[in-house]
Amino acid sequence: MDATDAVIRIEGLTTHYGTRRILNNINLQVRARETLVLLGASGTGKSTLLRHILALERPTEGHVFINGIDTCRASEEELNRVRRRMGVLFQSGALFGSMTLADNVALPLRELTKLEESTIQIMVRMKLDLVGLTGFGDYMPAQLSGGMRKRAGLARALAMDPEILLFDEPSAGLDPITAAGIDALILNLKKTFPLTMVVVTHELVSAFQIADRIAMLHEGEVIALGTVEEIKQASHPRVQQFLNRVPEEQMRDREAYLRSLTAGF
């Protein structure tokens, strides 16, 4: 892959919380119009990686380039310009609790564009329709179910017609039907718009459904990277553990067993 056609380029990213290392030398590229799924168990640093792509945290080492701009070095103005082309759906939806859904979706438009209020109203209605929340504009976030809150968060993420869309565990904590609905919504967006997407998840079913490529994370490192088929074939024991849902204790038993076999040599 040519380095220039990567929309998101992560180079040698290492980060710490305090003295604890969370991510270790991550190298990843996301191509234009590709959907990359970051797959991994809880606590492996998926959200942390996403926060670095968003430049919400600064790495100890390494760089994140968005469309060629180094977000760790960018000025605030440059960063805001980059962020305008990104939309994010946070794990909890992250709707502003003091505003109605319509105002949540309208906020970026009101603050960052000079559009007329009537135009904004129309755009808000379109975005809410797009995520299946027609007629819910006047609801407060607290009045919604978890799935609806995520849909609303997605409508807000789409408000500025971003080129890059990032998701943090879009279907976590939802019942299977609602989760499938969100997955279908993501697939639909992928088909309809020329979006580059990064989806963080720990759910295999949705990962296999939406991914063009999957990057498998384990303890802050990318241990496998490839298409769905390639990941399914990957021989790395941690990948197989994840795919076959093997609990951690059994893994350790197996390692101990292997060590005991080789101990005599």
Next chain:
Amino acid sequence: MGSLLAYVGRGTLNFLRYTGGIARLGKDAAYWTLWAPLRGKGIKGRAAIHQMVLAGVNAVPIVSLISFFVGLVLALQTAYELRKYGGTVYVVNLVAVAMSRQLGPLMTAVIVAGRSASSFAAELGTMKVGEEIDALETIGLNKVKFLVVPKFLALLLVMPCLTLLADLAGIAGGSIFTLYELGMPMGYYWTRATEALLLRDILSGLIKSVVFGIIITMVGCYEGLAVRGGAEGVGRATTSAVVTSITLVIAADMFFSVLFYYLW
């Protein structure tokens, strides 16, 4: 011994980090309040008015009531001592000067710290926990401009007003005592009070109140933005916002009182 040194060292580091954080937030808030609007970056006027209502208008009853009682008790306590020397008439001077130089601004600050520092910390802390602050930033909106500056502006304006009100209520409280206990006519009391007061007594109190307002906003917002770890973190930040802001208010009060005593 070693662990004691480590403890002191860690404490000092934490203190420096805290004051550094507050100072940085203060600098950002000053930039977005004073400088950015001049460069056409706008200011959230409606949000500021909303905050003025919450922090100022809604605090009027409690500030007046408490100051009124403080003034009344102050008159009573000074009369207790002054009557030994037959100087009960000086109760008026004492109440007027003590209220406007010291107790008006301080009581107001303590009440506002209890009401608003806690609510700032809780509001911003909840937003932090719910990833709302991250969402704001990724949209490309500045959290200081959107969330801190309206509160900052509100307290900058509201604190002197509430303090003036507290001064008045306190002096009025004193008049009730002198009227019923010492038989001093109201008219005489107020004339004497205005004669006793110099402009600088009132002004020095108002200057202090502005400083207290800055402290309360900065500590409340800083605590809120620094929240880690869920609902429990919000609770801790709220408590800490009140305790820290009251402590800093009293420290600042001491500093400014000494300054005004010698210089003005």
